[in-house]
Amino acid sequence: MAALCMLGMGLACTCRGIDIISGRIIVSMTIIFLFFYGNTVSPYSAQVAGEIPSQPLRAYTMAFSWSVSFFFGWLLTFTAPYFINPTALNWGAQYAYIWAPTNLLCAAFTFFFVPETNKRTLEEIDECYNKKIPIRKFKSYQSVDTVQARREVVNHQALVHRQKAEEGVSV
Incomplete structure (x- = not known):
């Protein structure tokens, strides 16, 4: 669902440019994405991450995974304005094209490697x-x-x- 929402955002911007309708589509896709993400991935990722490692490695695994998560959170927060800004790369909502395949890769990883x-x-x-x-x-x-x-x-x-x-x- 997340990949479809990201694809919808990118297509809305690519097909229509920036206008009222594409803006509404982008906002709608964002709301749908946040609804599904907030009710599936977000609350359960920490719970599952705490269950999967063995007891002796649990604290180290959680510390490492949260560190990686915070690093990528910082990296995305730092680089997103460069992609979106009209004075920089000027991708706008087409920035979502990066996240559609990324979401599919995450879903495939989860399906094949998370018990x-x-x-x-x-x-x-x-x-x-x-x-x-x-x-x-x-x-x-x-x-x-x-x-x-x-x-x-x-x-x-x-x-x-x-x-x-x-x-x-x-x-």
Whole structure:
């Protein structure tokens, strides 16, 4: 969706130039982009980034990823005026042509290299990595170690409950 919004902005500026209608199209595409970005990528990127690295590397990975994010944020903020300004490169809304393929590359990277962590504990994610489960199979993988640990807890609780019942202690 983000790539389509960026493409829409660039096409509006290329086809119509700068006028009222292209301005409305650009504003509409920006609103749609921000709605989808704000409800999908933005809130979940930090959450997923915190779940994927192993426990010993989590702090280092998060620090590195936020540093890279802040660097590119600064770089884009610094260079965007040069692309948009009429006295510099004068790309205007055609600047969005850079971001349409960039968004597609990010989507492809996410699809192929970011595992599905929905309804997984951190231990299950670590188990998938330790057993070298392919990224695409994370979602369907049945965690053996976690299931076994849960079984042991249930068996232990049943044993404690049975011992208390034999001793006459109300449970």
